[in-house]
Amino acid sequence: MNFQTRKWVKPEDLNPNGTLFGGRLLEWIDEEAALYTIVQxxxxxxxxxxxxxxxxxxxxxQGDIIELGIEAIGFGNSSITLRCEVRNKLTxxxxxxxxxxxxxxxxxDGKPAPHGKTKVEYVKDRLR
Incomplete structure (x- = not known):
């Protein structure tokens, strides 16, 4: 799994318990999944x-650095299925x-459309 994105947990990311708000983490994951999918x-x-x-x-x-990992685990006709892990960067x-x-x-038209992909592709390979 590639851990491409790192986030620093700041005071505005915390819930009343002083830990990372789950909604904020899900926002970061959704954005990471979208970026991964757009590239793929x-x-x-x-x-x-x-x-x-x-x-x-x-x-x-607060102060933790976390990293988000995304990997493709399947390709459908108009979809891609991903898996995600989040971990502490230092520990x-x-x-x-x-x-x-x-x-x-x-x-x-805003409706599901075939994408024609069947496997993970890397940008560096497309540029050759």
Whole structure:
């Protein structure tokens, strides 16, 4: 799994318990999943369709640096299925896991559209 994005847990990210607000973390994950999907499918018009059970394992606190990891685990006709892990950058302690996030490719009409992809592609390989 590639951990591409790092976030610094700041005071405005905290809940009343002094730990990272779960909604903020889900916002970061949704954005990371969208960016990953846009790059993979080469289309800016995508939506999040589904997230499986969200397993909060440990709670980050102010000052922690966390990293978000996303990997593709499947390709449908108009969708891509991802897996996500979040961990503490310094300790590698697991913070959260989501086994399945389904992102859907949209056409110009805003409806699901085939994307023609069957495997992970890397930008460096497309440029050759």
């Amino acid at each position: 499918l080469e289309n800016r018009h995508i939506v999040t369709k589904f997230m499986s059970e969200i397993n909060f394992i440990n709670a980050p606190v 590698h302690q697991e913070i959260l896991s989501i086994e399945k996030i389904v992102m859907v490719n949209l056409g110009a």
